[in-house]
Amino acid sequence: MIIRNSHRGAIRTLALTGASLFVLQAMAGGTAFAQQANTPNRGVSANGGSVQLDELSVESRSVGDRYGPVSSERPGPGQPENPNGPIDGFVAKRSVTATKTNTPLIETPQSISVIGRQQLDAQNAQNLAQATQYVAGTYASPFGYDTRLDYFLLRGFNASDYGLYLNGLQTLNYGFGYFRYNTFGLERVEVLRGPASVLFGAGSPGGIINQVSKRPTYDPFGYVEVGGGSYGQKYAAFDFGGPADKEGHWFYRLTGYGRNGGTQIDGLPDNSFSIAPSFTYKPDGATTLTVLTAVQRDTTGVSANFLPYFGSVRPQALGLRILRSTNVGDANLNTFQRDQAFLGYQFEHVFDDTWTVRQNLRYSFGESYQNSFIANGYDTTDTTQTQLSRYQFLVKDRVNIFQVDNQAEARFFDGFFRHDVLMGLDYKDYRLSDNQGTNFGANPFYTVPNLNIIAPTNGFAAGTPGPYLVNFDTFKQLGIYLQDQIKLNDQLTLLLGGRQDFADNRVTDKLNNGLTSNGRSDNGTTYRLALIYNFDYGLAPYVSYSTSFQPQLGTDISNQTFRPETGKQVEGGVKFEPPGQGYFLTLAGFDIHRKNTLTADPSNPFFQVQLGEVRSTGFEAQLQATVLDGLNVGASYTIYGLTTERDSNPALLGKVPVNVPENFANVFVDYTIPFGELRGFGFGGGVRYVGRSFADQANLFRVPDYVLFDAQVHYNWDRWRFQVNATNIADRRFVSSCQTTNACFYGQARQVLASISYKW
Known part of the structure; x- marks a missing residue:
């Protein structure tokens, strides 16, 4: 809460942890007024030099301790929510992703969705794609069932490469040097739609996804979980933490996860192990240092089979469809392995009521290896369309990223308006050793045996893939940004932001005598201007x-x-969060223009070309609700038009790019009986609809729409929880999308997982 003397312009911040404030009197030698931070005045009366406040609900907007410990329990009614901590039900109140400040979502002039730990657990989301499949504007897994990494389209644009973040710092997935963080180690997943370059200096114009990891807790707790299900999958997880000393200066948390078993692809494993230690040092109430680390190893293969349109979307010449379980890569030669590690810290110091400084730093390391066969359409001499031609693909990548984000935040009153000013300087140093080889080409030096889709047999290739790309990439970027959230009055907020970036990109071609390509240095200016008006009854x-x-x-x-x-993007919308009603509704319309987009090179699919401009115009709605007693709902609807505005091929103007459905809707419901003999028993499920897309640039081959159903039941007894989840419960066979008519991707088959957990 902020107490301001209007005579002197002084601002004093009080930390309020209770749910209500009964009586406050301030003697200031002149007319004074009291004001809750970023909320309208309610029940204020003035008599002379004093101020009397009737009972009102208070939610502190503290700028300090944002990087400190959190509670292990969800905040109760009326309790303030930590923007990095647990969420009560499905409805988040605050976030730091959209503005990098602790801002209520109802006061954030941009479309953002927050998925908390309770919703992740209800869905038993095993990866980031499953965690976001009920979010507006988000199409998860356009390349189908993939055990290696997560793909996303936000408002029609790829966000898997430059749009994924972990604790506010980019993971930067390029080539095959990509990262994947285990969802059990996450507290929140925040999907910010629209450009975010002003604060982050990168990301798709469709938006970014910020993963917020679990961090140390004030209170001691422990949690263990075991589970298993389809394809012989088995997993175990643990999570415990709390204070580490009696004085309350040290806090810790240790999270671990291990998975072993098969997949819907014959002979393909999906094994993973991760452990994430973290600790916080808090010597006093003004200073916090939190160290966040994680180590992970994944062992699997290529499950996203590149299948022909005829045989997946439509029947092939004999009226058959290729089985989803077919291992196109060959059960004896289909390997993908990744080792990754994160080491970083978040530091914060509050100098006074006005100034706070922060530093967010991380070093990331990843090493990946892939050796597999890839399908390449039917053999051109095969009129029955039963022989899939294949080539071998070999990758060895190593990536290193150093990033640091320095921030200074000042909150003050200038005599006319309240300001929340954020100044920042960030830097990243990215290095990639990229080694790729194949026998693909017009004159291969050895051939890979065809795969008979009716009677598949395994057989090794006759040689070793030759390198076609051996590069060492370095990328450095320095950014300076400034943002001001200006309270023009109690209800109207103006947000102004600007940024200047300096980037340097160099590529050393080690395959051709170590020559350095025509690297380039670029600079760019980005800005954001926004207005939001908050009515007393929750409309914004x-x-x-x-x-x-x-x-x-x-x-x-x-x-x-x-x-x-x-x-560039223009967005307009309305948010509605009526006080005390337990639901949050966002409606948004947008128009995005994207220039210098990359597409596959028509002369060689292993490279890209930079062509033209694409436009996305649409509407989306998101509802998050925790209503009645025990009922949680998450629902969304998205529709947009995605068209090619400029291209080297005039015939493609006005066409819809491949891979992209333009219409989808979904709803997920979870209900737990709160009383009676069945108290603790719960059930729910979800419905997901995805519209049609196209398999070719000319839009002649259509991929049909589909509807999927999910279901779950659970029972809470004392400290125990028993749960069963089923994804795609009807086991519908569907194609997520096609990149070309020779590259279509089956989605996830039915998967059933049962789990038992215990918390103390």
Whole structure:
């Protein structure tokens, strides 16, 4: 709560932890008034030099202790929510992703969805794609069932490469040097839609996904879980933490997860192990240092089979469809392994009521290896369409990323308006050793045996893939940003933000005598302007304009680096969160223009070309609700038009890009009986609809829409929880999308998981 003397312009911040404030009197030698931070005045009366406040609900907007310990329990009614901590039910109140400040979602002039731990547990989300499949504007797994990594489209644009973040710092997945964080180690998943370059300096114009990891807790707790189900999957997990000393200066948390078993693909494993130690040092009430680490190993293979359109979407020449369980890569030669590690810290110091400084730093390391066969359409001499031709693909990548984000936040009153000013300087240093080999080409030096889709047999290739790309990529970026959230009055907020980036991209071609390509240095200016008006009854219309800047890594087939990608968006919407009603509704319309987009090179699918401009215009709705007693709901609807505005091929103008469905809707419901003999018993499920997409740039081959059903039951007894989840319970066979008519991807088959957990 902020107490301001209007005579002197002084601001004093009080930390309020209770649910109500009964009586407050302030003697200031002049007319004074009391004001709750970022909320309208309620029940205020003034008599002379004093101020009397009737009982009102208070939710503190403290700028300090954002990087400190959190509670292990969800906040109760009326209790303030930590923007990095647990959420009560499905409805989040606050976030730091959209503004990098502790801002209520109802005061954030941009479309954002927050999935908390309770919803992740209800869905038993095993990966980030499952965690976001009920979020507006988000199409998870466009490349189908993939055990290696998570793919996303936000408002029609790929967000898997530059749009994934962990604790506010980019994971930057390029080439095959990508990261994947285990969802059991997450407290929240926050999906910010629209450009975010002003604060982050990168990301798709469609938005970003920020993963917030679990962190040390004030109170001691412990949790263990075991489970298993389809395809022989078995897993075990633990999570415990709390204070480490009697004085209350040290706190810790240790989270671990292990999984072993098969998949819907014959002979393909999906094994994973991760452990994430973290600790917090808090010497006093003003200073916090939290160290966050994680180590993970994944062992699997290529499950996203590249299948022909005829044989997956439509029957092939004999009226058959390829089985979802077919291991196109060959059970004897289909390997993917990743080792990754994160080491970083978050530091915060509150100097006084005005100034707070923070530093967010992390070093990330990843090493991946893949050796597999990839399908390449039917053999051209096979009229029965039963012989899949294949080639071998070999990758060895190593990636290192150093990142640091320095922030200074000042909250003050200038005599006319309240300000929340954020100043920042961030830097990243990315290094990738990229080694890729194949026998693909017009004159391969050895051939891979065809695969008979009716009677598959396994057989090794006759040789070792030859290298076609051996690069060492370095990318450095320095950004300076400034943002001001200005309270023009108690209800109207103006957000202004600007950023200047300096980027340098160099590629050393070690395959061709170590020559350095035509690396480039770029700079870009981005800005954001937004207004939001908060009515007393919970309605908040807003409008915003923002731009994006994204330097591109890698080179084209001629070893030339790419120009930066730019974008701009106009968004208008309304948010509705009536006080005390337990639900949050967001409606948003948007228009995005994206320039210098990358697409597959038509002359060589292993490289990309930079072509033209794409536009996305649409509407989305998101509802999160925790209503009645024990009922939680998450639902969304999205529709947009995605068209090619500029391209080297005039015939493609106005066409819809491949892979992208333009219409989807879903709802997930979870209910736990709160009283009676069946108290603790719960059930629920979800419905997911995905609209049609196209398999070719000319939009001649259509991928049909589909509907999927999920279900779950659970029972809470004392400290125990028993749960069973079923994904795609009807086991519908569907194609998520097609990249070309020779590259279509089956979605996830039915998967059933049962789990038992205990918390103390």
